Amino acid sequence: MLVYALRRLVGMMVVMTVVAAVVFVIARVIPGDPAAVMLGTAATAEDIAALRVRLGLDQPLIAQFVIYLKQIVTLDLGDSIFLGRPVLQAMAERTELTASLTVMAVGIAVAIGLPIGIVSAAMRGRAVDRVAVTAAMLAASVPSFWIGLMLIKYLAVDFGFFPVSGYGPPEATYLERVRHLVLPAIALGIPNSALILRFTRTSMLDVLGDDYVRTARAKGLPPLTVVLKHALRNAMIPILTVIGLTTAVMIAGAIVTETVFGLPGIGNLIVSAVLRRDYPVIQGALLVVSGIYVLINLAVDLLYAVVDPRVRY
Amino acid sequence: MSQPTTPAAAAPRAPRGRSPAALVIRQLLRRPLAVVMLGVVVAMLAIAVTAPLIVPYDPMKMAILQRLKPPTGLHPFGTDEFGRDVLSRVILGARLSLLVGGLVVVVATVLGTLLGLVGGWFRRLDGVVMRFTDALMAFPDILLAIAFMAALGPSLFNVVLALGIVYTPRVARVVRAATLVVREMPYVEAARALGAGSPRIVFGHILPNLMSPVIVQATFIFAYAILTEAALSFIGVGVPPTTPTWGNMIAGAQQYFRQADWLMLFPGLAIVVTVLALQIVGDGLRDALDPRLQKVTR
Numbered sequence: 001m002l003v004y005a006l007r008r009l010v011g012m013m014v015v016m017t018v019v020a021a022v023v024f025v026i027a028r029v030i031p032g033d034p035a036a037v038m039l040g041t042a043a044t045a046e047d048i049a050a051l052r053v054r055l056g057l058d059q060p061l062i063a064q065f066v067i068y069l070k071q072i073v074t075l076d077l078g079d080s081i082f083l084g085r086p087v088l089q090a091m092a093e094r095t096e097l098t099a100s101l102t103v104m105a106v107g108i109a110v111a112i113g114l115p116i117g118i119v120s121a122a123m124r125g126r127a128v129d130r131v132a133v134t135a136a137m138l139a140a141s142v143p144s145f146w147i148g149l150m151l152i153k154y155l156a157v158d159f160g161f162f163p164v165s166g167y168g169p170p171e172a173t174y175l176e177r178v179r180h181l182v183l184p185a186i187a188l189g190i191p192n193s194a195l196i197l198r199f200t201r202t203s204m205l206d207v208l209g210d211d212y213v214r215t216a217r218a219k220g221l222p223p224l225t226v227v228l229k230h231a232l233r234n235a236m237i238p239i240l241t242v243i244g245l246t247t248a249v250m251i252a253g254a255i256v257t258e259t260v261f262g263l264p265g266i267g268n269l270i271v272s273a274v275l276r277r278d279y280p281v282i283q284g285a286l287l288v289v290s291g292i293y294v295l296i297n298l299a300v301d302l303l304y305a306v307v308d309p310r311v312r313y
Numbered sequence: 314m315s316q317p318t319t320p321a322a323a324a325p326r327a328p329r330g331r332s333p334a335a336l337v338i339r340q341l342l343r344r345p346l347a348v349v350m351l352g353v354v355v356a357m358l359a360i361a362v363t364a365p366l367i368v369p370y371d372p373m374k375m376a377i378l379q380r381l382k383p384p385t386g387l388h389p390f391g392t393d394e395f396g397r398d399v400l401s402r403v404i405l406g407a408r409l410s411l412l413v414g415g416l417v418v419v420v421a422t423v424l425g426t427l428l429g430l431v432g433g434w435f436r437r438l439d440g441v442v443m444r445f446t447d448a449l450m451a452f453p454d455i456l457l458a459i460a461f462m463a464a465l466g467p468s469l470f471n472v473v474l475a476l477g478i479v480y481t482p483r484v485a486r487v488v489r490a491a492t493l494v495v496r497e498m499p500y501v502e503a504a505r506a507l508g509a510g511s512p513r514i515v516f517g518h519i520l521p522n523l524m525s526p527v528i529v530q531a532t533f534i535f536a537y538a539i540l541t542e543a544a545l546s547f548i549g550v551g552v553p554p555t556t557p558t559w560g561n562m563i564a565g566a567q568q569y570f571r572q573a574d575w576l577m578l579f580p581g582l583a584i585v586v587t588v589l590a591l592q593i594v595g596d597g598l599r600d601a602l603d604p605r606l607q608k609v610t611r
Contacts, residue, residue, distance in 0.1 A: 252453030
């Protein structure tokens with residue numbers, strides 16, 4: 001197990017290096033000289049040349065990449081051109097919002113997907129099952145930003161149940177701020193509940209056909225006990241995987257949701273960086289978010305072995 | 314197999330006299346929902362192709378006196394902030410959004426198939442191809458698309474390119490896996506024994522035999538591409554806002570939707586219907602093409 005974990009960790013380093021290379025290449029493909037962009041239109045040619053030397057832009061590409069890797073390892077992602085602050089600091093300030101939003105959205109997606117998936121599998125082929133499967137397809141087809149707008153219009157504007165947008169004033173309590181996240185979390189959670197529902201259903205169907213489940217039924221256990229105690233426990237492993245994957249996907253989904261609701265999170269930071277061509281922020285955010293994405297995937301794989309004693313590496 | 318069979322003939326094989334395509338169609342017809350949705354997809358494509366002929370009004374013509382009128386008999390989907398007919402714009406949007414989706418499918422399928430074939434056939438290059446797809450898949454779809462759009466700048470062509478690259482690994486993985494299976498088939502060995510070179514074996518014998526998983530992936534990519542294009546345009550890094558794709562229409566509706574919710578309702582419904590239809594068709598195709606999956610997903 002330890003060997004496996006170490007091997008996966010090394011594999012992850014390799015993937016992250018390639019990821020860094022991809023980010024590096026994307027940043028270099030961007031038209032225009034970063035130094036000229038940073039200094040604006042008023043800069044003289046000498047200013048630009050001086051900044052190019054300071055940023056290492058006059059060096060060969062390979063040397064630039066090595067400098068870039070060194071910076072990453074020392075957790076130096078550079079300064080935001082627009083905010084004039086370290087990228088990592090700007091991201092850290094916004095982590096609370098995005099993390100809370102993601103956790104709430106995952107909670108909603110699981111609360112919808114898991115029970116319906118279980119019922120659907122237990123009632124396989126009946127009307128309930130068909131409706132659930134079709135509803136899951138529907139949920140997966142709705143753009144989350146569109147759900148967000150609908151929620152704003154009908155629940156926030158028309159009925160005033162929830163705040164329309166924003167994250168509350170700075171002095172607001174955490175609970176008050178969480179209230180601002182309810183609608184965004186629903187908008188983000190609904191489309192992602194579909195995958196959890198379908199996976200739960202498939203995984204349960206696999207297990208419900210097993211011999212030990214038949215035995216449990218044969219010895220007269222109540223159907224509910226069989227489904228929840230005997231089947232669900234063993235069906236949980238693939239379900240956990242997909243919950244992990246959905247979490248990773250939702251961190252990225254938060255980019256769009258935060259735009260809809262005007263939330264100052266990491267997604268908002270990324271979008272405004274793209275619109276303002278704030279390259280250090282784009283680069284840094286790409287690297288951090290994909291790093292988290294890779295880490296979650298790794299954690300899910302390792303969890304597999306912990307949860308299921310049958311899995312041995 | 315209805316005829317009585319001798320033990321030797323009982324081995325599984327395709328029934329005689331039916332082409333693989335006919336078998337797939339037969340399987341698909343057993344799924345009424347998928348057939349209906351296939352009809353929806355075809356109808357949407359027809360609307361997209363004939364858009365300029367069937368729009369009731371000029372989608373670009375402004376009529377300030379008619380601005381923000383709710384749906385009526387004259388304007389079934391209402392009018393927008395410039396008095397333009399929303400139905401006409403949704404029809405034109407079908408053309409643009411499906412064009413983006415379709416082109417993304419072409420880019421991702423061509424690139425992905427080539428990469429997958431290279432990885433699956435030339436074993437020495439397999440590692441390189443797989444690490445490359447790993448790295449692309451280490452980014453969430455939307456984030457990678459945003460990064461490409463930041464690098465390339467907003468335009469319809471760049472959205473196609475960015476999303477095409479984003480979805481390439483999905484095709485590449487499927488093609489590689491299928492190639493690894495097909496390359497061990499006796500007919501490939503036979504072709505090699507007859508002296509066929511790599512290009513001929515790969516394109517003449519392997520590629521035709523892995524079309525079904527590619528078609529299934531392509532259907533799903535079509536659906537995802539429409540969703541992701543809409544999201545990119547919505548946050549302002551996709552197709553330039555003056556081009557009325559469905560995503561841009563919703564983005565434009567944001568300012569007015571409190572008093573005029575039809576502005577975002579209809580383009581949104583168009584996205585939902587199209588994406589739902591594509592996903593159900595994709596599911597139906599997958600089941601029809603892979604009999605082993607039928608038990609689980611039905």
